[in-house]
Amino acid sequence: MNAQEILDECAALYTLPGPPKDFGERTVSDRFEPAAVPTLITNATIWTGNNNGTEVIHGGEIFLEGGLIKYVGDRVPSHFTTNNRVRSINAQLAWVTPAIVDMHSHLGVDSAPNLAGSADTNSMKALIQPWLRSLDGIDTHDESYPLSISGGIATALILPGSADAIGGQAFIIKLRDTKDRTPLSRVLEPPYSLLNGTRVDPTIPPRWRHMKHATGENPSTWYQGTRYNEARKLKLEQDAYCAKAQAHQWTGLPAQIPKNLKWEALVDVLRGRVKVNCHIYETTDFTSMVGLTNEFEFSIAAFHHAHEAYLVPETIKKVWGGVTPGVAVFATNARYKREAYRGTEFAPKILHEHGIPIAVKSDHSILDSRFLLISSKFAALRKALKGGLQGEIGQWYKAVAEGKIPLVVDVAKADHIATLLELKAEVDEYTGKSLRLTLTHATEAHLLAKQIAAAGPDVGVVLRPARQYPTVWDQKRVLPGPPLSAQSSVGVLTDANVTVAIGIEEGWQARNTRFDLAWAALEANGTLSRTEALAMGSSNLETLLGLEPQTDLVAYRGGDVFDLSSRVAAIISPARGFVDLI
Known part of the structure; x- marks a missing residue:
């Protein structure tokens, strides 16, 4: 028996x-690739x-x-750049931002392309598997590494899936390639035991470990299968x-400390040395999980998905340990199953x-972590309109930017407008x-009627369909019109002096x-004259779509253009070169 080792x-x-005591004094990252030269980014x-x-x-x-x-x-001090190997990059006022950390990813374990031989998100061997490690299944050939990097993702927490109540240990990785080309060389602050099997210096603080738990529909049970009682005994x-x-x-003391490889990770959870990330959706599961943390005295680092978290914020604060867990949510992804039905994009604000x-x-x-959804679309549009594209398409966007032809954008949500x-x-x-x-669809445009009008006469709206309906989430805030609301979208927009036209969804609706x-x-409610109403289906539409004016005339009998009883009597069409008497 070696008493000192024990x-x-x-x-x-x-x-x-x-972190080690000297962490703030380090001059080289432990993940530094020697081939990387010092780099100076200017004019950013x-x-x-x-x-x-x-x-x-x-x-x-x-x-x-x-x-x-x-x-x-503002300016890098000169002593930083004395090295003649410094590479200089003029950003030309381009944006430089902190890289994005994706807190919930299965990159590398649910790799692309999706093949059975590289599917390592879940193990169906047991409900409780704290000994499994996502690191052991990370595929370095996943095609999505460069794709996610191109979207600004530099770091990701690679979690096991949620098919098990305890799916295993998670690891934070950097997505870039390394000279070693191994999964371990991508890991950010790997536990010391992964590097050489032992702790070099037992007085150095250990590095954080991470673990995936899951509740609700995905794992069919929770409390009965936790095995925390086994871990507490150990x-x-x-x-x-x-x-x-x-x-x-x-x-009489045994030669070794009691150990059990199956449960050692759970013991570290109870000792506060593991950040637990919990897949969870419903309020009932929050109540159960919070109770479990207090019974066995362990904390939660973050609740993931958590579509009903905004309903029980005070319950979340009762997690054992006195530190409020974080909540990792989708921006808009919800209602894809019963548990996710009450999800809302306003949850982050409420929480x-x-x-x-x-x-x-x-x-x-x-969700492909490459894309920042709507933001990336606006970024691409901004680039195109400011001369960032070449060739024929670049010429078209140049004409748009100079106001020669209209930019017609299919948009519904007020935030995007x-x-x-x-x-x-x-x-x-x-x-x-x-x-x-020209804003088409424009379901929530009424919320910004004053702002649209203030943008000038070159901004207009094509309401499509004419009577708005909240078909998808981005169209949720419709103005239904009488009798449910005093005004309609058409009324609010025209009152604000916005040019309004009416469009159709399918060809048959034109009639x-x-x-x-x-x-x-x-x-x-009487705020539109008959002339103004007719313009919404004719001259306003031509103006907003940049069309040449059509001087066709239509004669009706039995009433005018708006009457259900009227019928077309004649058409005079200079554009098509005929007169048709019906």
């Missing part, structure tokens, strides 16, 4: 994870993340060396052993207001001309346009 091992059991628009995310440095500089960011600010045995060793009561930390994640490959208005203002300032912007115009005029 005492060191016992001391290590009670050491909580954290830098979003630093400081001041609650509001700080932006215009024309700033960044210096990187040894795998670390050595400086961010922990108590270790505590009793170490108490005797530290009291130097060696007589933030209750003091609960929020992260938005992808669950890659459920607001961003388009900001984009128009930015492009107008850049070109010195006025971009013609009913005149009746839709009559309906729109009636719902406007």
